[in-house]
Amino acid sequence: MGFELETADHPERLRRVAIDPLSRVEGHGKVSILLDDDDRVRQVRLHIVEFRGFEKFIQGRPYWEVPVMVQRLCGICPVSHHLAASKAMDVIVGAGQLTETAEKLRRLMHYGQILQSHALHFFHLASPDLLFGFDSELSRRNIVGIAAAHPETAKRGILLRKFGQEVICATAGKRVHGTGSVPGGVNKSLTAAECDFLLADSARMIDWSLAAVQLIKQLHRQNPALYDNFANFRANSMSLVAHDGSLDLYHGQLRVRDADGKLLFDRVDYQAYGQLIAEGVKPWSYMKFPYLVGLGEERGWYRVGPLARVQNCDRIGTPLAEAERQEFLAYAGENGRSGPLHATLAYHWARMIEMLFAAETIAALLADPALQGDQLTTSGQRVAEGVGVIEAPRGTLIHHYRVDDDDLVSVANLIVSTTHNNQAMNSAVREVAKTYLDGRRLTEGLLNHIEVAIRAFDPCLSCATHALGQMPLEVLLYDAGGAIVGRLCRASGGGLSS
Template identity: 45%
Template sequence: MTTKTTPNQLIIDPVTRIEGHSKITITLGEQGEVTDARFHVTQFRGFERMCEGRPVHEMPSLMARICGICPVSHLVASAKAVDAIMATAPPPAGARLRRLMNLAQILQSHALSFFHLSSPDLLFGFDADPAKRHLYGLVQEFPQFAKDGIALRRYGQHMIELLGGKRIHPAWVVPGGVTSPLRAEVRDEILAGVPDAIERVRRALDWYKQAMSRWNEETEVWGNFPTAFLGLVSEDGTAEHYDGTLRAIGPAGTIIHDEIAPTDFANCVGEAVEPWSYLKSTYLAKLGYPDGIYRVGPLARLNVVDRMGTPRADEELAEMRSRLGRWPSSSFHFHYTRLIETLYCCERIEQILRDPGILSGRVRSQAGINRNEGVGVSEAPRGTLMHHYVVDDDGLVQRANLIIATGQNNLAMNRGVKQVAQQYVKSDKLTEGMLNRVEAVIRCYDPCLSCSTHAVGQMPFHIQLVGPSGTVLDELATP
């Protein structure tokens, strides 16, 4: 990390341990108080334009290239959008197999976020020496924790590889379903890993619950404000990551939207752009911009559902609600909910694999272009993901619009950064601990800016402190 100080502005650039490139600008008033803070995504986003003119059948594999972290999520949402254009649906086994791969993706991504990216702060402390506050520090001082994280991520990745032929950018999910049925030996191999995965998640959950009182202060001021929440919900009110309908609730659980079909997403979600970031900000249309601020991702998903729908995750959800209330509002709780959702993924994977129909040979529907417009919605690790395509009669893409989870959390991330900055920045000089806290509140959301554009190399972070006259007072950046 590097530090830059100028009279009126403080800059953190780049942000570390998140996916993508960004910086933060903190503006100070006359008395040195924080008056504003902004999270800037500094990468240009151009994927939607690149898709124009491409045959729509190419879209799933093309979209999977958007991100090396969650290619499966884009693959699934894209394939669903093309299903809609073909006016068809995958056979039941094909849909279950897509669901299975989506759960594997969420599992491995959550393991990466919690164990690799966030747990160094949680285990060593936010003021700990940055020289050991990383994965290898965990290996040396908390080896079981490191092994659990690596093993869970490996399990999810291996599952994706077994199903799709490779860990990253598998081309198995296609319009109409998947390219090949599940073999019994693959099912058995994945099933054999479930108990071990559950044991590792339980170990992390148990530790987190006994340790969480350490972070009472962080919980109070890290993105702790009332917002709406959005996520997919199944017909019976349980968690849903592949199908279902959209539900948006207010901070006290009031239903804002419910049973919104994916095709009608535009009726509840609006999009806005600001000149200081390449990341779009979305908002609930009924509440307007920017009052329609909402959050997606594990915290939102657990808030919008009635229950998870698997035994262990339901127990954990009930315990969480008894500890934190029915609709916890602090973004710090993304960590807790991420772990519960990881447990849910393990259980749900087992449920799906124990369904005898999972080995059916009918896994793909065939159809041509039967509609000129299609929407695909699924839950990605970081939140609800929407792909919307318009095609001509030959199936060439005329317009593509991607609404990614990180964009939906953009307003909340900005407000969270401001809240943390106002709590910790009291002068015109940054400290490493302050920088890490500002970064860590963003890490709660596990943002993936690579969905917007590809990141090259390590995720950088940049914070600026800006004085009342607009001068940069201080600046911090990772190299």
């Protein structure tokens, strides 16, 4: 499946098209496409061109500093890194079981982030493609265009995100890069006034999240030929599930299903993630390629994130989201199909089901008096090594640390969600290139199909910055001798020139 177009036999004889940088994704990446003289696609690669040094400069820092420092990886999902690092440090300080108050406050913080991040992705980044069309007029294919054409949709997107940020602010102290989670617990609980303030809006957030699920579901059902087949490729799926098999984005055990939906691994304690997953490297990308050790590099790659999670779990613990999951599964089984849905655009549908789950979970948590408790931290026997895993908005996030006797970190290993999806995203762009680009004259709209496939994964390519809107893009056409024969530029304002 995914390796078919990875490396051409004679790249020197092919001409190269690059999408560099990708737009409306978090961070910076590029796609290179090699074409032969008949415009047939011979090689496609998604390259990650950024380098982060966090694993190195965490070394030598005190362990209690790490949950705050490491969240600076990202401006969109810092809470994921904050909590994954905290969970690893819980192990290190011997906090086997957090207090009820601490556990629920962390969950609230996390689901606040899931809500804001999913809202941001669907409404701000993805909806222009889905509502206007992949090759629609470039100048309005952005959130401003959405605000003009669908003002209520844009407003809801913005306010859903705002609500998620308010939840984060209440629990972490700041909307971005707070300090609420500490090794062994949290540093503050909520007041009754804070709970009431958030509760006042929570029912509307559930309604709007449900409406978002209806919107993407309707789009999917209106055009199944596109939504079912676009960038469709078979893959294994990995995610955390709760001990009872239900969807849990904060804590659980690792579960892997194969492309047919059969369980490959279940109830894997993530402290031993190293026995389940290894990371391969390729000379053309800074991002590693994780795979399941038991299946090897060729067959062991997998996808993570909403599409994997919604189909990996046995159920969802909130009623509205569970009803939507059932409908999703029923759709996956329509027309004689069996097994999981592998359509890349179904990521959006699954993501909105998760947003609904987050909204319902937040409302339930806010009504829980445990959030106002005063038992904030716990600790026990200090150990040298700990792993923290969380389901971040984009997928499974692994933080692994070793701390010496002097309390300084000596080893850090972070496997972020987008890294897990590296091979899956490469497979997606190869499928799109084969289907839409092969043998055709390239246009901006066609190239956007590649970006649409990548965007569906909501990749965080840098985990450091949020690139919003039209970024400058340059496409160069080379002949077999390496000479530039054509050039197409998109300016940051969206205008095209040659």
